[in-house]
Amino acid sequence: MSAPVVAIAGLTKVYGHDETEVRALDGVDLVVERGDYVAVMGASGSGKSTLMNIIGCLDVGSTGRYALDGIDVRRLDERRLSRARNRKIGFVFQSFNLIPRTSAQLNVELPLAYAGIRSEARRRRASEALARVGLADRAEHLPSELSGGQQQRVAVARALVTEPVLLLADEPTGALDSHSTEDVLRLFDELAASGRTLVLITHEDEVAAHAKRVIQMRDGRIVSDERLVAVDAPPPRHRNRAARAVAP
């Protein structure tokens, strides 16, 4: 099999100096295989957000190694780093982070625009991605005209549109009601079932229960790493697969 999507070894992240020094990450080793669905759990301050920022190439660690899809991220300059974010990673944030006053369609097209893809192809792929999250009929709506769950599904469509190797979600259900949470988690289950690699950060057990593997963090270290189902198995909560099968 090809290189793991995420390969982290001895990663540390230190903020400040001397007395004010804070070790946000204190020697993390983590390998995420292709097709895995990993939930990272931990209390606030456990270092899970720092880990996510580093995995997402938004930040770099102080020491240690990190290879994303076989590429050593520490050796990338700013331009290559932004290209890696664009091509390799799809982000889903707690607060949706759609561009305001910009239609769902254009929000989803945006990563493709930064990738330099021509407008016809962009429009077609964005429409497909919106259809995949079940929002084909909301393409021309502005974020302010969509519910929280719908906004988050647009954000998932935007994260998926570049066909990234890794979908990274930071508390994706933190700002959603239980109904919308269910929608989004079902979507994640479907994506995982179709073979996508997902890493999601959460502090809710209910959310983590959807993942194939649950990692607990405390004080910048991984304190437990529990596999619920095999990497190539469908996610544990994925039901009615035949009824909800996602169109390829």
Next chain:
Amino acid sequence: MMLGETARFAWRGVTANKVRTGLTTLGILIGVAAVIILVAVGTGSSRSVQESISALGSNTLTITASSTAAGGRGGPGGFGPPGGFGGGAPGLAGSTSTSQNATKSRNPEVTLEDARAIATSTEAPHVLGVAPVVSAQSVTATFQGASHSVSTFTGSTPAYVRIDNSEVEQGAVFSDNDYTSRRRVALLGKTVAENLAGSDTTALLGEYVAFNGVAFEVVGILAEKGSTGPQDQDDRVLAPATAVQDTLAGYGALSSITVKATAADAVESATAEVQSILDSRHGVTASDRDYSVSSATSFLEAATSSNRTFTVLLGAVAAISLLVGGIGVMNIMLVTVTERTREIGIRKAIGAGRGDIVGQFLAEAVLLSVFGGSVGVVVGLAGSQLTIVGVEPVVAPYSVVLAFGVAVLIGLFFGFYPAHRAASLRPIEALRYE
């Protein structure tokens, strides 16, 4: 990212807050419009001075006596209708004046014989006409109780009217016969006629007007010439030189001789011809001439250069307002960058490179200034149609191109710093920004 995409994002950003965009572009608008209008005013005023000078005839030469003893007489006092020179100082004539010689025993003067010699000479093919000029000073006209102080009282031959580019509106020019028989007839300028008889100036025809107590019959009213600055070119009276010498000016030297060259570009040849005739008559050479020949061209040059200074000054003031407008663009772009920190973070997280962010904000700044500049050009052109402080502005095409170009450059220049700042934001901090 593609250019069209950048432009689209910029458009979206600019139109997001319309009031703010409007106010920012207003700064650029005012700057651009001010440059166009003020330069147009400068150009218009210099054009009007040029026109009034060439109305005199750019092919007109004036010969005056000159000596150190009579230096004060060498200037415009003896120059046909002084009003036409719009305040040209005596010294301005110097560019074609020749040197003077005070050691001559003979009093420097130009005479009727000089005028006749030039008129009859066969060695002056570039001279079209010659008119002797006698000026009378401090003349007051009175007519049926009305009185008016005439600023220019000129005595000459009938040919003077043509040489001076004047026209007779009512009545007719006095005849050669009037001239030789020393008849006391006069042509009145519009201002003089209106001051004496009110708006119905025809009533003056055939009437007698007293000038310093000497009655002259009014044979015609001169057409309006307009005014140049403080000088009213219509405040004048024209009469046969012979009659003026008889009554108001006294005999002897002429005030000046007005010579008309065949064409504007024949002025130099005509000057040389006149000089050669007068040099031999006066027994002088180029180094010790007791007269000077000046032309409207020399005044035109001086007037043009002083007007250019004026135009540059106006343009500079307007350019400062354009600069202030540019600072406004920078200010608002900095606010925009701060406001949209989170959006910048999102864009960076989904793969926008540094160039994409710089491009977007730079494009917004340029869009603001291009928009302000375009409307400014329209306002500037519209404003230039109005008469401003008595000047009819003439739009200078270069000022439109320059003002618009500078506005765009200002957008680029003042947009660069905010755009650079936006691109330098670290994505995690930008995303955390509330």
